[in-house]
Amino acid sequence: MTRTEQMRLACQRFHAENPEVWELFVNFSRQKMTEGFEHYGAKAVMERVRWETEAARPGGGEFKINNNHCRFYAERFNKIWREGFFRSRRGPASTETDADPSPLSPLWGKTGGGREGQGLVE
Numbered sequence: 001m002t003r004t005e006q007m008r009l010a011c012q013r014f015h016a017e018n019p020e021v022w023e024l025f026v027n028f029s030r031q032k033m034t035e036g037f038e039h040y041g042a043k044a045v046m047e048r049v050r051w052e053t054e055a056a057r058p059g060g061g062e063f064k065i066n067n068n069h070c071r072f073y074a075e076r077f078n079k080i081w082r083e084g085f086f087r088s089r090r091g092p093a094s095t096e097t098d099a100d101p102s103p104l105s106p107l108w109g110k111t112g113g114g115r116e117g118q119g120l121v122e
Contacts, residue, residue: 011069021065024049025073026081033085042074042101043067 001009015022028048031042050065074086 007068008072010066011072012068014069021049021053022073022076024052026077029077030081031086033082037085039085039087042070042077046070046073 025045028045031038032045046065046067046069053065071088074088078084078086
């Protein structure tokens, strides 16, 4: 198993336990799109998700979003909403199989991977 596959699996597990992170990621990203941004930083969106989820949990709790997950959320958003909104770089560890454009499958489909029912900013 490659490092990318390990990171994807960890993100799948995280997503299954915390589907609200995807919903917030989509909402904040769509908000930037409606503000006229052609491109935006996935890490900036994820930092806002962190801020919002931490503020909603009294005492902060044990909720943490791994920086490695950001890539997979951005890839999924690009695939569903607008290719290239989040730009990506492939690191030296990437291979052709690591560049699979279907991030986080199959768990994404179980908890709102599509546009419907997301409570999106229009």
